[in-house]
Amino acid sequence: MTSTRTLAGTASACPVHHGYEPFDQDDPFPSYAALRAQEPVMFDERIGYWVVSRYDDIKAVFEDWETFSSENAQAPVRERGPQARQIMEEGGFTAYSGLSARVPPEHTRIRKVAAKAFTPRRFKVLEPEIRANVVRLIEAMLARPERRGDLVRDLAHDLPTITILTLIGADVDKIGTFKRWSDSRSAMTWGDLSDDEQVPHARNLVDYWAECRRLVAEAHETAPDSLVGDMVRMQAEGDPISDHEIASVCYSLLFAGHETTTTLISNALRVLLSHPEQWQCVVEDTGRIPAAVDEVLRYSPSIVGWRRRALRDTEIGGVAIPKGADILLLMGSANRDESRFEHGEAFDISRPNAREHLSFGFGIHYCLGNMLAKLQTRIALEEVARLAPGLRLADHADIHFGHNLSFRAPAAVPVTWED
Amino acid sequence: MPKVTYTDHTGESRIVEANVGDSVMETAVRSGVPGIVAECGGSLSCATCHVYVDEAGLASLPPRAEMEDEMLWGTAEDRRDNSRLSCQLRVTDGCDLRVTTPATQV
Numbered sequence: 001m002t003s004t005r006t007l008a009g010t011a012s013a014c015p016v017h018h019g020y021e022p023f024d025q026d027d028p029f030p031s032y033a034a035l036r037a038q039e040p041v042m043f044d045e046r047i048g049y050w051v052v053s054r055y056d057d058i059k060a061v062f063e064d065w066e067t068f069s070s071e072n073a074q075a076p077v078r079e080r081g082p083q084a085r086q087i088m089e090e091g092g093f094t095a096y097s098g099l100s101a102r103v104p105p106e107h108t109r110i111r112k113v114a115a116k117a118f119t120p121r122r123f124k125v126l127e128p129e130i131r132a133n134v135v136r137l138i139e140a141m142l143a144r145p146e147r148r149g150d151l152v153r154d155l156a157h158d159l160p161t162i163t164i165l166t167l168i169g170a171d172v173d174k175i176g177t178f179k180r181w182s183d184s185r186s187a188m189t190w191g192d193l194s195d196d197e198q199v200p201h202a203r204n205l206v207d208y209w210a211e212c213r214r215l216v217a218e219a220h221e222t223a224p225d226s227l228v229g230d231m232v233r234m235q236a237e238g239d240p241i242s243d244h245e246i247a248s249v250c251y252s253l254l255f256a257g258h259e260t261t262t263t264l265i266s267n268a269l270r271v272l273l274s275h276p277e278q279w280q281c282v283v284e285d286t287g288r289i290p291a292a293v294d295e296v297l298r299y300s301p302s303i304v305g306w307r308r309r310a311l312r313d314t315e316i317g318g319v320a321i322p323k324g325a326d327i328l329l330l331m332g333s334a335n336r337d338e339s340r341f342e343h344g345e346a347f348d349i350s351r352p353n354a355r356e357h358l359s360f361g362f363g364i365h366y367c368l369g370n371m372l373a374k375l376q377t378r379i380a381l382e383e384v385a386r387l388a389p390g391l392r393l394a395d396h397a398d399i400h401f402g403h404n405l406s407f408r409a410p411a412a413v414p415v416t417w418e419d
Numbered sequence: 420m421p422k423v424t425y426t427d428h429t430g431e432s433r434i435v436e437a438n439v440g441d442s443v444m445e446t447a448v449r450s451g452v453p454g455i456v457a458e459c460g461g462s463l464s465c466a467t468c469h470v471y472v473d474e475a476g477l478a479s480l481p482p483r484a485e486m487e488d489e490m491l492w493g494t495a496e497d498r499r500d501n502s503r504l505s506c507q508l509r510v511t512d513g514c515d516l517r518v519t520t521p522a523t524q525v
């Protein structure tokens with residue numbers, strides 16, 4: 001009944017915001033279109049952010065990192081409550097950001113080390129293992145006599161999590177724990193939680209950060225063949241990076257390294273299965289999968305909005321922006337801007353310029369894991385097309401998305417199939 | 420003015436006038452040269468600005484740095500001895516560089 005609620009919300013609440021509800025992710029796209037048309041740079045006093053919705057403006061802000069700092073990218077949207085703050089202080093929680101909210105020259109220095117550890121050669125060797133994991137997960141789902149599954153729970157939840165834990169050298173038997181910590185990070189940073197609701201998440205963040213530090217300490221002892229092991233070795237060989245910074249990169253990768261890929265795989269199957277004629281094209285010619293993945297990234301990005309802060313008085317799209325202003329860039333809107341994408345609201349895997357989407361950002365903070373995310377999604381689609389070409393969305397599948405400022409993740413993608 | 424010649428995989432060439440200090444990738448993107456995608460905008464993260472450099476020009480270029488070399492293992496079309504990422508190649512005064520773009524970047 002969310003559609004009713006959304007419609008009512010759009011009609012009655014806040015015509016001044018063009019229907020935009022910062023944390024409501026079920027269907028933000030009509031409000032994005034209204035923002036682009038009516039107020040492409042809008043101050044939203046409910047969150048204290050300037051909301052930017054046109055493609056060219058967003059790309060220009062990403063590109064101009066000297067004016068628009070990423071320092072607020074990991075700041076809690078809702079201020080931390082006193083209990084949460086106390087739990088985190090007493091628990092020794094000193095993490096803020098691995099890379100995304102760091103700024104040059106520090107960002108340049110740390111990213112260089114992280115990038116050297118996180119190379120195509122490192123993850124390409126995992127391709128057979130990733131494929132075997134997809135096959136195992138899909139076959140387990142298809143073995144259910146009731147012929148019903150949920151692609152989030154049954155496939156997308158585990159697949160990228162196993163991969164990143166393997167790369168980092170963390171315990172792959174603790175998928176559930178790492179996912180719980182990630183959910184807490186997402187809720188604590190980009191959610192809309194009350195002080196009381198923050199408490200269990202604050203405890204999780206303390207444990208999460210302790211595990212990051214433990215991984216670094218362990219790597220000093222055991223010199224493992226892993227991403228953390230590589231970074232510790234680089235440090236020993238003279239690369240300028242501290243243990244706290246390596247732990248912070250782990251804090252980053254243990255979140256960004258699976259959370260958004262879980263969403264991408266879920267969205268890829270959700271959107272393709274809801275366009276059965278295009279799913280059929282993919283099944284008949286799996287060579288079309290890379291282009292389909294780019295179109296999914298454009299049409300339904302895992303992250304729909306990302307933050308920046310103006311370091312001086314400036315302007316965006318002709319609108320004056322004061323020094324210190326917080327800015328929310330709606331990539332989910334940029335990706336449907338008609339000035340860049342013809343029939344931008346339509347999903348079309350044959351679109352020639354889908355790759356111009358801004359879902360991985362642009363410029364110095366461009367998503368480090370973009371290639372790994374696309375690799376895993378391609379493999380997932382190839383194997384689902386081969387093993388379950390007749391898969392379809394369950395009838396009356398009413399798919400909802402979690403309440404969040406930035407992350408637009410489906411809670412479930414219910415599917416069914418014939419024998 | 421320095422110039423860069425981009426030849427695509429079918430053999431069709433475009434000659435583009437370039438500014439000293441710009442990268443070969445930026446020069447291509449600004450002139451709408453097809454065959455160079457440059458998704459990440461030059462941050463050594465996507466390997467979609469891969470080019471094969473004409474043997475004559477190869478010697479005039481500084482060698483690959485470590486990270487460029489690593490990223491070249493992630494290109495869509497296999498790397499060769501003359502493979503470079505065009506975001507790392509700077510246009511210099513009087514340069515007349517010739518590069519070939521691969522059949523695909525993704």
